[in-house]
Structures are given as C-alpha cells and as structure tokens.
Amino acid sequence: MAVSSYIETDRIILPLRETNGPDGIRICVLPTEAQTAIFAARSIINIPIHKPDATVTFATGNTMVQPYAELARLTATMGVRWSDIRMNHLDEYGGASANDPESFARYLRERVTVPLGIINAHFMNGTADNLEHEAARYESLLTPADLVILGIGPGGHIGFNEPQTPFDSRTHVVQLSEETVSRDTARGQTKRTHAITQGIxxxxxxxxxxLIAYGKQKAEYLRPVLYNDITPDCPASALRLPGVGPKVSLLLDCEAAAWLNL
Structure with missing residues (x-):
C-alpha cells in the first residue's frame, strides 16, 4: 500500500514530514487531525482499487471515525467497489451483542460495511457462551491480511493486546487491564472485564x-513504541520486529508527533 496524497478542493494534502523511522517504519506527519484522517482514507482506498479481493482488518474507536467517514465519501465519489473485499474484525468486548451501541460489530456495520458495501464481513460474537471457543472459531477463519488498520492505546496496546501479550499470540480472550476498564467506564460505558482480540x-x-494517531496523549504512547526496547511490555513495539517495520506506516498529526525524533 503506497501512502498517497489526496486532492481536496484543488488543494494537495501532503505530509509536513515523511521519513523512515526506527526499524524501517514509515512516519508521515500531517498538520491537523482532519488532514491526517483524509490522508488515511486516501491510503486505505488504494486497497480495493489495486486488489479488489483483498482482506482488510478494521480497527474501531474515536480515532477511526473521521477516516471512515472520509472513506465512505471517497467510495461514493470515486465509484470504488468493495463487494469482493473481505473484512475482518480486530477485537470485540465480551458480553457485547452485535446490536449493542458499545459493540465494535455495530460500529463497523454503521461506519464500514454498510457505507462501503462490504458483503464478505466476518464478525466476532461477543455474546458467545464460551469466549475461548469463539476466539478459536474466529482464528480458524483468518488468513494473513493485506492491510490491518490500527489505533494505539495506553501502554502501547494495539487491538486489545495489553502489555505482556506474547508477540506470537493469535486470536485470544484477554482480561482487560484496570486502566482500560477505568478509561471505558469514565466515558460512561458498561463495565466489561474481558474481550476477544486478534493477537499480535x-x-x-x-x-x-x-496506524493512525492524533493528539498529545497519543504522543505519550508512541515515543516508547519507537525508541524504547522491543518488548511485550509495550505491545506496539512488535511493529518494529525484523521484517515487520518496513510494512508499517504511521499517520500522525503534529501533536501526536510532537515527542518524536524527526
């Protein structure tokens, strides 16, 4: 996937800075959150254009709202077809039904599969009687993705892979950290203690x-990812493993990049 510029109202949006970071990771810094989201959407839409039957794993969360809205707009404007794309689900709360307003399955239906017209969508079942069995079922469906879209959370977690998750982990059930549970409940969400996630x-x-990130808080998460040791203490540091770094693009606004050595 080549990271691309995007022309909006005759104005080219290009990174303020584009460089190779530690271990071959590509880092693109955009002026604002909105421009980062547009740039991300233009990068993502290259997938169905160049490989119509690709497999894409979609993350959720506040970071992805703007990129997915722009992706839907671009899809309609450009007439891009997603009907042969396979969509995979990165993670899901245990106990969240497909129609629960807090479920990631619902988020993806409303912002990705329906707006983009994706038919071949594979969701995790957060209300399965046995989450371990559900994780194994979902793992059996997976093949290596052509593109994984990520955000980043406290402690460098990606998906629901919390610190100390082995780098070779596969789809599994995770007990959420106290920090993650507290953050979610502080937002007014239901207290949930477990989740299913694709592994590192x-x-x-x-x-x-x-990986898309905005804001000063994300800068705090990113610096150890890029400059500290590669260790399960920081799950996202796995993006610097041999052979992995050159496959990674970080799209950041200026605030998220503020503490990086660029």
Whole structure:
C-alpha cells in the first residue's frame, strides 16, 4: 500500500514530514487531525482499487471515525467497489451483542460495511457462551491480511493486546487491564472485564499495517513504541520486529508527533 496524497478542493494534502523511522517504519506527519484522517482514507482506498479481493482488518474507536467517514465519501465519489473485499474484525468486548451501541460489530456495520458495501464481513460474537471457543472459531477463519488498520492505546496496546501479550499470540480472550476498564467506564460505558482480540502475531503477519494517531496523549504512547526496547511490555513495539517495520506506516498529526525524533 503506497501512502498517497489526496486532492481536496484543488488543494494537495501532503505530509509536513515523511521519513523512515526506527526499524524501517514509515512516519508521515500531517498538520491537523482532519488532514491526517483524509490522508488515511486516501491510503486505505488504494486497497480495493489495486486488489479488489483483498482482506482488510478494521480497527474501531474515536480515532477511526473521521477516516471512515472520509472513506465512505471517497467510495461514493470515486465509484470504488468493495463487494469482493473481505473484512475482518480486530477485537470485540465480551458480553457485547452485535446490536449493542458499545459493540465494535455495530460500529463497523454503521461506519464500514454498510457505507462501503462490504458483503464478505466476518464478525466476532461477543455474546458467545464460551469466549475461548469463539476466539478459536474466529482464528480458524483468518488468513494473513493485506492491510490491518490500527489505533494505539495506553501502554502501547494495539487491538486489545495489553502489555505482556506474547508477540506470537493469535486470536485470544484477554482480561482487560484496570486502566482500560477505568478509561471505558469514565466515558460512561458498561463495565466489561474481558474481550476477544486478534493477537499480535495476526497483526504483524499482514502485508501492510497502517496506524493512525492524533493528539498529545497519543504522543505519550508512541515515543516508547519507537525508541524504547522491543518488548511485550509495550505491545506496539512488535511493529518494529525484523521484517515487520518496513510494512508499517504511521499517520500522525503534529501533536501526536510532537515527542518524536524527526
């Protein structure tokens, strides 16, 4: 996936800075959150254009709202077809039904599969009687993705892979950290203690990985990812493993890049 510029109202949006970071990771810094989101959407839409039957793993969360809205707009404007794309689900809360307003399955239906017209969508079942069995079922469906879209959370977590998750982990059930639970409940969400997530091994075997981040808080998360040791203490540091770094693009606004050595 080549990171591309995007022309909006005759104005070219290009990174303020584009450089190779530690271990071959590509870092693109955009002026604002909105421009980063547009740039991300233009990068993502290259997938169905150049490989119509690709497999894409979609993350959720506040970071992805703007890129997915722009992706839907671009899809309609450009007439891009997603009907042969396979969509995979990165993670899901245990106990969240497909129609729960807090479920990632619902988020993806509303912002990705319906607006883009994706038919071949594979969702995790957060209300399965046995989450371990559900994780195994989902793992059996997976093949290496052509693109994984990621955000980043406290402690460098990606998906729901919390610190100390093995780098070779596959789809599994995770007990959420106290920090994650507290953050979610502080937002007014239901208290949930477990989740299903694709493992770090699933993520790093993808052909391309796109991580999007905005804001000063994300800068705090990113600096140890890029400059500290590669260790399960920081799950996202796995993006610097041998053979993985050159597949990774970080799309950041100026605030998220503020503490990086660029």
């Amino acid at each position: 091994g699933n993520i790093t075997e993808a052909a391309q990985i796109l």
